[in-house]
Structures are given as structure tokens and as C-alpha cells.
Amino acid sequence: MIMQTGSVSLLFLWLLHVPETRAFASVSPPKITVVAPNLHAKEDPLPSVRHSNNIRPSRRISKRIDNDLKPGAYHDVTEDELYDKTMDLLQNCGELGEMTAGQAHEAGRLLIAWSKRYVPQSGEMSELMLKKLVTEKAAGNEKAKPGVNLFNSCMNAWIKCGKANGYQNALDLLEDLNEYLQTYTKKSWKKQDQVSKCYSTIIAGCCSSKTRSSADIAFELLEKMNIGREVTHYNFVLNIYASHYEHKSVLKIFQRMKELSDAGEKGVTPNRTTFNIVIKALSSSKMECVHKAEEILLEMENAYFDGNKLISPDKISYTSILAAWSRICNKQSVEKAEMYLERMQIMYKDGNKKVKPDTITYNTVLNIVSNSHNNDAGEKCLRILSSMEELHELGDNSVKPNLISYNAVMKAFSNNPQNDGARRSLMMLKKLENDEVLQPDIISYNSCLNAFAKARDPISAQLLVERMEIMYSNGSRVKPDTYTYNTLISAWAFCGQKYGAVIAETIFDRMETSQIRLDTTTFNTLLSAWGLQNDPERATDILRHMFAVKKSGQYDVRPTSQSFAIVINAWAKSKCPRKAFKAKELLTEMKNRSKLNKKLRPNTHIHATVLNACAFSFGTEEVKREALSIAIETFRECKHRNDVVYGTFIKACNNLIVNDDARRIEMIETAFVQCRQKGLVSDFVLHELFSSLSLYEKLCGSQDLLSVQEIPKNWCCNLTK
Numbered sequence: 001m002i003m004q005t006g007s008v009s010l011l012f013l014w015l016l017h018v019p020e021t022r023a024f025a026s027v028s029p030p031k032i033t034v035v036a037p038n039l040h041a042k043e044d045p046l047p048s049v050r051h052s053n054n055i056r057p058s059r060r061i062s063k064r065i066d067n068d069l070k071p072g073a074y075h076d077v078t079e080d081e082l083y084d085k086t087m088d089l090l091q092n093c094g095e096l097g098e099m100t101a102g103q104a105h106e107a108g109r110l111l112i113a114w115s116k117r118y119v120p121q122s123g124e125m126s127e128l129m130l131k132k133l134v135t136e137k138a139a140g141n142e143k144a145k146p147g148v149n150l151f152n153s154c155m156n157a158w159i160k161c162g163k164a165n166g167y168q169n170a171l172d173l174l175e176d177l178n179e180y181l182q183t184y185t186k187k188s189w190k191k192q193d194q195v196s197k198c199y200s201t202i203i204a205g206c207c208s209s210k211t212r213s214s215a216d217i218a219f220e221l222l223e224k225m226n227i228g229r230e231v232t233h234y235n236f237v238l239n240i241y242a243s244h245y246e247h248k249s250v251l252k253i254f255q256r257m258k259e260l261s262d263a264g265e266k267g268v269t270p271n272r273t274t275f276n277i278v279i280k281a282l283s284s285s286k287m288e289c290v291h292k293a294e295e296i297l298l299e300m301e302n303a304y305f306d307g308n309k310l311i312s313p314d315k316i317s318y319t320s321i322l323a324a325w326s327r328i329c330n331k332q333s334v335e336k337a338e339m340y341l342e343r344m345q346i347m348y349k350d351g352n353k354k355v356k357p358d359t360i361t362y363n364t365v366l367n368i369v370s371n372s373h374n375n376d377a378g379e380k381c382l383r384i385l386s387s388m389e390e391l392h393e394l395g396d397n398s399v400k401p402n403l404i405s406y407n408a409v410m411k412a413f414s415n416n417p418q419n420d421g422a423r424r425s426l427m428m429l430k431k432l433e434n435d436e437v438l439q440p441d442i443i444s445y446n447s448c449l450n451a452f453a454k455a456r457d458p459i460s461a462q463l464l465v466e467r468m469e470i471m472y473s474n475g476s477r478v479k480p481d482t483y484t485y486n487t488l489i490s491a492w493a494f495c496g497q498k499y500g501a502v503i504a505e506t507i508f509d510r511m512e513t514s515q516i517r518l519d520t521t522t523f524n525t526l527l528s529a530w531g532l533q534n535d536p537e538r539a540t541d542i543l544r545h546m547f548a549v550k551k552s553g554q555y556d557v558r559p560t561s562q563s564f565a566i567v568i569n570a571w572a573k574s575k576c577p578r579k580a581f582k583a584k585e586l587l588t589e590m591k592n593r594s595k596l597n598k599k600l601r602p603n604t605h606i607h608a609t610v611l612n613a614c615a616f617s618f619g620t621e622e623v624k625r626e627a628l629s630i631a632i633e634t635f636r637e638c639k640h641r642n643d644v645v646y647g648t649f650i651k652a653c654n655n656l657i658v659n660d661d662a663r664r665i666e667m668i669e670t671a672f673v674q675c676r677q678k679g680l681v682s683d684f685v686l687h688e689l690f691s692s693l694s695l696y697e698k699l700c701g702s703q704d705l706l707s708v709q710e711i712p713k714n715w716c717c718n719l720t721k
Contacts, residue, residue: 280320
């Protein structure tokens with residue numbers, strides 16, 4: 001609270017001595033000493049009037065005139081000139097309480113002039129003028145009349161100055177304003193509409209900060225406002241929470257707006273923008289939030305059909321929902337996309353022009369369908385594209401298909417090669433090549449290339465890449481990239497032909513010698529090629545080369561657990577007698593490397609693969625004993641076992657230990673009992689246990705091979721579906 005003693009009041013904590021500068025050294029400071037709050041706890045890289053005497057702005061040759069501001073006092077002077085005028089005024093004011101009416105008016109003009117300069121010093125210089133007027137008022141000078149508008153201008157200056165936490169300084173001024181009005185204004189309630197503008201200024205400042213904490217402050221200010229709350233204020237705050245994925249806070253404010261509106265407060269009724277922000281925020285969250293967003297969209301649709309145009313949906317409303325289903329990409333996505341597109345078309349025909357589907361809308365639906373991998377995805381995309389082309393031919397340019405549209409259709413065909421997708425994708429590519437306006441880009445060619453790879457047609461893929469290289473050498477803007485060559489390597493790697501891995505490595509060597517960027521996918525695909533060719537030794541050599549390239553730093557190549565898994569699996573499926581030893585050797589290497597790179601930590605799948613290598617080991621008794629020892633060690637090391645680990649270990653025991661060895665029964669029984677206790681008994685585990693019939697009868701109580709449906713539920717309660 002403000003304390004008055006004689007003609008001088010201890011008014012605000014921020015009333016400081018005016019800093020001594022070269023132009024202001026002769027001015028007598030106020031005769032009161034007030035401790036200023038530390039508003040800049042962190043080091044401020046810019047000069048501050050609260051901490052430094054060096055507040056003079058840097059020299060500027062050009063004048064500061066913002067096109068977005070209305071011309072006002074001193075709008076045509078440089079910042080140096082404005083600074084000089086400010087210092088001259090302070091120097092000529094005389095002793096405290098001697099400011100004339102003209103000087104007070106000039107101080108207000110200078111304050112407003114600084115507030116319109118969006119420079120680092122504007123907040124400090126504006127507050128310097130406001131402080132002078134307030135100290136004069138506190139000293140009993142009735143000619144100094146700092147009003148609410150001057151406070152508001154100073155707050156705006158702090159917000160627009162670009163300093164860190166400038167809005168916090170403005171927030172302190174708001175508290176000072178309320179104290180000032182209570183002290184010097186008899187009927188302060190009459191000023192509430194002006195004070196509301198100050199609240200709006202602070203709220204805008206908080207929202208410009210776009211931090212989670214600033215949104216909390218803005219919402220708290222909104223709750224304190226008695227009048228002047230507007231829907232735009234709430235929309236600002238909603239936008240910040242939405243950008244931070246705070247869907248609970250978004251729903252809370254949305255509900256609060258409805259409560260205020262139902263209570264009769266005007267100006268805060270949620271509008272279309274409000275609904276769209278809420279829908280977008282919810283659409284970016286979990287599935288249950290997406291369903292909530294759909295409920296809100298349905299509320300907008302019902303409002304439209306009930307005649308409420310204020311919150312009728314528009315393209316943004318539907319696009320946010322469509323984007324959510326595009327991100328989720330499950331079995332429902334295609335149905336939802338088609339449903340919402342149809343609803344938009346119906347509502348547009350009914351008279352709502354704001355929901356007219358455009359090219360972006362159709363492209364979003366096309367992408368959802370093309371990513372579904374459904375067998376009829378290509379046909380559906382082709383029908384949607386044909387509809388766009390027909391509407392465009394009828395004169396509707398807003399739905400003109402673009403390159404994204406055609407690429408989505410090509411992708412749909414490439415994802416379903418079994419339905420002649422490769423040929424139809426190539427036809428679409430040739431259509432684009434013959435188009436005078438639209439020309440295929442690298443995405444178009446890579447989609448077609450991917451179609452050939454999935455159709456196991458490496459020769460067509462090879463010919464397409466060679467054509468791309470010739471076109472590029474002749475001046476085409478389409479240059480084959482890393483994805484292009486990775487797809488070609490994949491086409492040869494998985495074609496099922498015996499020379500596929502050799503050709504895949506030839507392409508790899510060409511990439512390396514031509515300095516085409518290699519990545520992790522390049523290496524992993526080549527590893528898979530040699531793994532499928534049952535050549536684990538060559539795969540191991542490539543894995544070593546992968547680490548060498550990573551160490552050189554030439555390319556962004558990072559061996560992953562998948563890289564090791566491919567090679568370990570190659571050893572497990574090989575005909576090498578000591579494949580268990582080789583697989584365990586790689587597993588040990590993974591563990592050692594994972595100390596520096598956690599992404600290389602062996603997972604359950606890799607442990608199961610090593611166990612599989614042990615289970616199918618063959619050769620001398622010494623080799624089998626080694627494989628059994630590795631299987632036992634690997635089983636113990638695996639901390640997160642699943643049914644595959646238990647089943648494969650039981651298989652290893654059955655295959656590597658002779659029937660009359662007592663250890664065989666003991667280890668199998670122990671493993672199965674553990675598996676049963678953890679609720680992980682699957683059909684695979686039962687099948688492997690059935691190989692030891694006597695033990696199977698003892699543990700399962702049946703001579704017949706049971707299924708998961710026939711065993712107690714607690715035996716299989718933790719199986720992953």
C-alpha cells in the first residue's frame with residue numbers, strides 16, 4: 001500500500017533515482033530512497049535503465065518509422081534526437097515538484113513516442129518518463145497527471161521492446177497502476193474500462209512470449225478482469241496451450257468460456273476460431289482426445305443446421321480432424337477420411353461456403369488412403385483424383401490436382417504391388433512426364449521405383465534409375481538421391497535371385513566411389529541382402545565396414561541394434577557348425593558397445609535369435625556342448641523374456657541334450673514352470689514342450705497337444721497379442 005508523509009508519497013517500489021548520464025547529471029534526484037525489485041534476475045545482454053547508466057541507443061543514420069504505426073509525436077526524428085529531447089526535458093524540469101503543465105504534456109508525448117519505437121531501449125525510456133510524472137504527482141504537483149493511457153503505453157513499450165521477460169516488467173506496472181488509481185482517483189471504478197485495455201496489453205504480451213508459464217499468467221489475468229474480457233483474449237491463451245500440447249488446459253479454458261457465456265457475459269462466447277483451436281489441440285493428442293475433437297466438430301455441425309452461423313465449421317475444422325486420422329493411420333482412418341469428405345461436400349451444397357473442399361483437403365484424404373496399404377487403396381485414390389480432375393474441368397480451380405495429388409496416387413499403387421500396382425504407377429509417372437505444366441519430381445520417381453522393388457522386379461527398377469541418371473545428365477532437375485539408390489539396393493536384395501546380393505553390393509560400391517551419401521538404411525539393406533544369400537561372413541565384413549565409415553565421420557551412418565540383429569540372424573540360419581559361437585560373439589560385442597551407445601543394447605529379439613542359433617547347431621559333440629553352454633548363458637542374461645525366448649530355449653535343450661541326460665528334464669521343467677508363472681505359455685511353448693512327451697504329460701496333465709484356448713488362463717495371461 002502507498003504511504004503518504006507530507007507532500008511526498010512513497011508510491012511505488014520501482015521509483016528509483018534517475019540515473020546519472022552525461023545529459024542528466026545536473027538534475028536533482030528525488031529525496032526519497034526506494035529499493036527496486038530485481039526484475040532482471042538473469043543477466044540482460046541489453047543496457048537497462050534499472051541497472052546501468054548507459055541507456056543511450058546506438059547511432060542510427062536512418063530514421064525509425066514503422067509502417068504499421070500511425071504517425072504521432074516525434075515520429076519523424078531519429079532515436080538519438082528523441083533521446084536528446086528526453087534528457088533536455090528532464091534537465092529543465094528543475095527541482096522535484098516544479099514541473100510545469102507544458103513540461104508534463106511534453107513528458108507524455110515523449111513517453112508515447114518511445115512506446116512506438118520497437119527498440120531495446122523503448123521500455124526503459126518510456127518508464128523513465130512515466131516515473132518522472134508519477135514522482136511529480138507524489139510530490140503534490142497537480143500539473144502532472146499520468147493517466148491510465150500513459151501506463152498502458154509504457155506497458156506496451158516493455159512488451160514490444162524485444163527484451164527477455166519484458167512482459168514481466170509490464171505486469172509489475174499493472175500492479176502499480178491499480179495502486180495508483182486507489183490512491184489518487186476517487187472513483188477508480190470509472191476507469192475500469194481503460195484498465196481493461198491495460199489487461200489486454202499484458203495478455204497480448206504474455207501471449208507473444210508463447211511460453212507455458214506466460215499462458216498461465218494470461219489466464220490468471222483474465223480471471224481477475226471484471227469487464228472487458230473478449231473472446232480474442234481467450235483464443236490467444238488457447239493457442240499457446242495448444243502449441244504446448246496442453247489439451248487438458250485447452251479443455252478447461254474452453255469450458256470456462258462456455259460457463260461465462262451461459263452466465264450472461266457478453267464478448268466471451270466461443271466462436272469458430274475458438275472451436276478450431278480446441279479441435280486442433282485435441283487432434284494432436286491421443287486417440288481418446290481425437291474422439292473428443294470429433295464430438296466438438298459434431299457440436300459445430302449441429303449448430304450450423306440449427307441456424308447458428310457463429311460456430312459453423314469451416315475447412316480448418318475438418319482439416320484438423322483429417323490430419324489427426326492421417327497421423328493415427330489405422331483401419332478406421334480411411335473410413336473416417338471418406339466420411340468427413342462426404343460431410344463437407346453435403347454441407348457445402350447446403351449453403352456453407354466455408355467448408356468447400358479444396359486441393360489441400362483432397363490431398364489429405366489421398367494421403368490417408370495411400371498410407372492405408374489396403375488392397376483397394378490405389379483404386380480409391382484414382383477415383384478421388386478423377387473427381388478432382390472432373391471438377392477442375394468444369395471450372396473449379398480450387399480443386400485442381402497438383403503434384404502432391406498424383407504422387408499420393410502413385411504411392412497408393414506402389415504400396416499394393418500385387419494388384420498390378422507397379423505398372424499403373426509407371427503409367428501415372430509417364431502421364432506426368434507428358435504434362436506441359438506438371439512435371440514429376442524425385443518423389444514421383446521414387447514412388448514408382450518403390451513399386452518395382454515391392455513387385456520384385458529389380459530389372460525394371462534398374463532401368464528406371466538409369467533413365468533418371470541420363471535425364472539428370474541432360475539437364476533434368478530430378479537428381480537420383482540416397483533414397484533412390486537405397487530402393488534399388490532393396491529391389492535386388494529381396495528379389496529372391498541368387499545373384500541379387502552381388503548386384504546390390506555393386507550398387508553400394510558405386511554409391512561409395514561416387515560419393516553419394518550413404519546412411520544407415522543403405523548398410524542395413526545390404527546386410528539383409530547377404531543375410532538372405534546365407535553368407536553371414538560377408539554380412540559381418542560389411543558390419544565392420546559400417547563402423548569404419550561411422551568412425552571416419554564422412555557420412556551420417558550409425559549402426560543400430562537392427563544392424564546386429566540382421567547379421568546375428570544370418571549366422572543363426574547359416575550352415576556353419578559354430579554358428580552359435582559366432583552369434584554369441586556379436587551379442588557380446590553389442591553389450592560392450594552399448595556402454596557408450598545405449599541404442600545398441602541387446603533386446604529380447606536378439607537374445608532369442610542367439611538361442612535359435614544354438615538350437616539348430618550341428619556337428620561334433622564338442623560343438624553341441626559349446627552351443628548348449630551358450631544357450632544357457634544367453635537364457636540367463638536375457639532379463640525380459642517372452643514366450644519365444646522360453647520356447648526356443650526348450651527347443652535348444654531338446655536338440656542339444658541326449659534323452660537319458662537328467663539335465664535335460666531338469667532344465668526344460670524349470671524353464672516351463674517359470675514361463676507358466678509369468679503367464680507366457682503360448683502355442684509355440686506347448687509345441688516345444690510336447691517333444692518331451694513324458695514331461696509334457698506331467699506338467700500339462702494331458703497326452704494330447706493342447707492349444708492356448710485349452711490351458712488355464714493364468715498360464716497365458718501376459719501374452720502379447
